[in-house]
Amino acid sequence: MNANRKSMLTAAIVNRAVRDSFIKLNPKSMMRNPVMFVVEVGTVVVLLMTLLPGYFAAKDDIGFNLTVFFILLVTILFANFAEALAEGRGKAQADSLKNAKKEIQARKRVGAQSVVIVASTELRKGDIVVVEQGEMIPGDGEVIEGLASVDESAITGESAPVIKEAGGDFSSVTGGTRVVSDRIVVRIASDPGESFIDRMISLVEGAKRQKTPNELALNTLLTSLTLIFLIVVVTLGPIAGYLDIELQVPVLIALLVCLIPTTIGGLLSAIGIAGMDRVTQFNVLAMSGKAVEAAGDINTMILDKTGTITYGNRMASEFVPVGRESVGELAALAAIGSVRDETPEGRSVVELAKKLGLAYDEAIAAGGEFIEFKAETRMSGVDLTDGRQVRKGAVDAVKKWVAAQGGTIPADLDAGSDSIAREGGTPLAVAVDNRIYGLIYLKDTVKPGMRERFDQLRKMGIKTIMCTGDNPLTAATIAREAGVDDFVAESKPEDKIALIRREQAEGKLVAMTGDGTNDAPALAQADVGLAMNSGTVAAKEAANMVDLDSDPSKIIEVVSIGKQLLMTRGALTTFSIANDIAKYFAIIPAMFILAIPEMSVLNVMGLGSPRSAILSALIFNAVIIPLLIPLAMKGVAYKAMSASKLLGRNIVIYGLGGVIVPFIGIKLIDLIVHLWV
Ligand SMILES: Nc1ncnc2c1ncn2[C@@H]1O[C@H](COP(=O)(O)OP(=O)(O)OP(=O)(O)O)[C@@H](O)[C@H]1O
Ligand SMILES: [K+]
Numbered sequence: 001m002n003a004n005r006k007s008m009l010t011a012a013i014v015n016r017a018v019r020d021s022f023i024k025l026n027p028k029s030m031m032r033n034p035v036m037f038v039v040e041v042g043t044v045v046v047l048l049m050t051l052l053p054g055y056f057a058a059k060d061d062i063g064f065n066l067t068v069f070f071i072l073l074v075t076i077l078f079a080n081f082a083e084a085l086a087e088g089r090g091k092a093q094a095d096s097l098k099n100a101k102k103e104i105q106a107r108k109r110v111g112a113q114s115v116v117i118v119a120s121t122e123l124r125k126g127d128i129v130v131v132e133q134g135e136m137i138p139g140d141g142e143v144i145e146g147l148a149s150v151d152e153s154a155i156t157g158e159s160a161p162v163i164k165e166a167g168g169d170f171s172s173v174t175g176g177t178r179v180v181s182d183r184i185v186v187r188i189a190s191d192p193g194e195s196f197i198d199r200m201i202s203l204v205e206g207a208k209r210q211k212t213p214n215e216l217a218l219n220t221l222l223t224s225l226t227l228i229f230l231i232v233v234v235t236l237g238p239i240a241g242y243l244d245i246e247l248q249v250p251v252l253i254a255l256l257v258c259l260i261p262t263t264i265g266g267l268l269s270a271i272g273i274a275g276m277d278r279v280t281q282f283n284v285l286a287m288s289g290k291a292v293e294a295a296g297d298i299n300t301m302i303l304d305k306t307g308t309i310t311y312g313n314r315m316a317s318e319f320v321p322v323g324r325e326s327v328g329e330l331a332a333l334a335a336i337g338s339v340r341d342e343t344p345e346g347r348s349v350v351e352l353a354k355k356l357g358l359a360y361d362e363a364i365a366a367g368g369e370f371i372e373f374k375a376e377t378r379m380s381g382v383d384l385t386d387g388r389q390v391r392k393g394a395v396d397a398v399k400k401w402v403a404a405q406g407g408t409i410p411a412d413l414d415a416g417s418d419s420i421a422r423e424g425g426t427p428l429a430v431a432v433d434n435r436i437y438g439l440i441y442l443k444d445t446v447k448p449g450m451r452e453r454f455d456q457l458r459k460m461g462i463k464t465i466m467c468t469g470d471n472p473l474t475a476a477t478i479a480r481e482a483g484v485d486d487f488v489a490e491s492k493p494e495d496k497i498a499l500i501r502r503e504q505a506e507g508k509l510v511a512m513t514g515d516g517t518n519d520a521p522a523l524a525q526a527d528v529g530l531a532m533n534s535g536t537v538a539a540k541e542a543a544n545m546v547d548l549d550s551d552p553s554k555i556i557e558v559v560s561i562g563k564q565l566l567m568t569r570g571a572l573t574t575f576s577i578a579n580d581i582a583k584y585f586a587i588i589p590a591m592f593i594l595a596i597p598e599m600s601v602l603n604v605m606g607l608g609s610p611r612s613a614i615l616s617a618l619i620f621n622a623v624i625i626p627l628l629i630p631l632a633m634k635g636v637a638y639k640a641m642s643a644s645k646l647l648g649r650n651i652v653i654y655g656l657g658g659v660i661v662p663f664i665g666i667k668l669i670d671l672i673v674h675l676w677v
């Protein structure tokens with residue numbers, strides 16, 4: 001991962017955040033946060049009363065009023081600082097991305113063979129460019145010719161070059177990355193300003209940050225609470241006046257600020273930004289905050305087997321002949337049928353034949369028409385020039401193919417394939433025309449720690465379904481070994497989308513990962529679709545998240561981050577509202593004692609004086625914001641457990657804690673403040 005992306009808070013980020021806290025005082029930007037905007041209006045009123053004492057207040061109140069003004073101003077600055085700090089890392093990252101986005105020259109193809117030099121900024125969707133060794137790729141696109149290794153460190157932070165090739169699932173390239181060897185022809189897939197880096201910049205900068213539905217709902221709640229308390233406090237003046245009690249405006253404003261949910265109001269956007277940022281630091285790009293929150297609410301997770309649950313480098317490890325066929329013949333045919341199969345499986349078959357010293361005729365292998373592997377047919381092979389058709393593929397698919405040509409199925413085929421499958425391997429049958437020669441044992445291993453991760457997901461209440469093109473027996477073995485809740489075997493690409501729709505019809509939120517063009521519809525259908533950066537342009541465009549490290553099992557952590565975000569917001573909202581209740585008990589008695597000194601029995605907290613009580617409550621209200629910034633940024637500690645259990649636990653910690661902490665805090669502050677007031 002990128003070193004500067006990992007770095008936590010640098011001095012530069014903090015300095016910038018301090019500066020931004022003042023810039024954010026602009027009422028125009030404050031208005032987006034109604035709770036803090038009310039505080040700002042109150043601050044201005046108190047300032048006016050302090051500056052123009054003759055009009056509004058008695059002279060001896062100047063010191064008190066000035067202090068209230070100062071605490072209120074600091075309260076707003078603290079809230080602004082929280083937001084600015086949360087934005088800081090993204091802004092720093094955007095700066096370094098902008099460096100990767102320099103205008104460069106591109107070799108645009110015109111006509112069949114000639115090229116012209118144009119600026120990369122002039123490239124449009126559909127243009128064809130040629131990129132030679134050492135050159136920067138001028139825009140996002142799909143490799144349509146050639147193969148090259150590409151240094152993508154500008155985007156992924158990963159220094160090892162990756163292979164990009166035409167066709168298949170590793171064909172997408174990103175503008176601003178560099179070809180380190182060979183030459184490719186790329187079809188540009190985005191218009192200027194809409195490239196991956198552009199999107200990434202606006203994403204990390206938060207330029208297009210929109211409030212999520214969740215945030216909007218919470219904001220409405222907080223605004224309503226603010227409005228209610230505003231009405232309460234505004235009517236308190238006349239009521240008190242009627243009772244001949246004089247309540248001073250700055251005291252009323254202090255009361256108002258203590259009562260309205262300033263803690264969560266001040267930290268709300270920081271929590272959202274920090275949640276997004278945690279995902280980004282994890283090298284996953286979420287296209288919206290909504291996607292991250294959806295991840296937190298996921299009920300069902302669909303994972304594919306090969307490459308997600310297992311390592312996915314399925315390697316041929318053994319040739320198993322059936323009937324009276326020989327290993328040599330089987331290996332030769334398997335190799336001939338695989339010479340032009342560029343999948344890892346295909347390459348490993350040829351390698352195994354070579355390793356075992358089993359010969360095959362290179363000339364025969366090179367000729368004929370190559371039949372590429374397709375997830376729909378689950379077979380690959382070659383039609384030789386002599387008319388013979390060589391096929392290898394999923395056992396049931398090959399059986400059907402052979403049967404259709406009037407062939408018979410060797411009696412020991414099923415036993416052989418079952419024993420491979422029971423070990424978690426993938427059996428491939430090898431056939432020529434109507435005759436089956438035997439099996440290839442493809443070995444794959446479950447990634448370590450999968451069982452623990454699925455256990456965790458289960459505790460979170462998330463159902464995991466493994467979806468694989470493999471046969472039911474292999475699927476069952478791997479499913480058992482990895483500990484997923486359910487599996488679907490022999491699934492074709494369209495089965496994934498059907499599965500997602502079925503779950504969604506039951507009201508569930510579904511997450512899935514994918515990288516191929518045929519995953520694109522399912523990625524779009526899923527509530528959280530995580531595409532691999534190595535994958536195709538179609539997959540990346542359909543998904544609402546892209547993993548720069550192309551590790552599909554990361555979906556598990558993304559869900560944890562989403563949950564943590566939702567929980568942090570819930571916990572701090574609970575804490576904030578509980579806090580306000582406690583402050584109410586500190587400040588209301590103080591107000592009345594100030595007006596009617598005989599009421600001093602109300603001073604249950606034993607605070608120094610009414611004024612020091614009010615100031616202490618107000619100071620507590622301000623300092624709790626920066627004290628909670630680390631929690632808002634890091635998120636509350638998250639343990640895998642059911643939603644209801646978590647809710648109960650959080651209400652105890654943050655609800656009860658929220659009531660108790662202010663009493664202690666205000667009392668302590670009062671001990672100091674009382675020395676002056
Ligand atoms: N190169 C290949 N040539 C012939 N058959 C193959 C090849 N690769 C895979 N197969 C067969 O096709 C089946 C489906 O493969 P596919 O890649 O669609 O799914 P999968 O990788 O098994 O499952 P997953 O969805 O978990 O990735 C495999 O189980 C295997 O039997
Ligand atoms: K408050």
Ligand SMILES: [Mg+2]
Nearest residue numbers: 304306307469
């Ligand atoms: Mg696959």
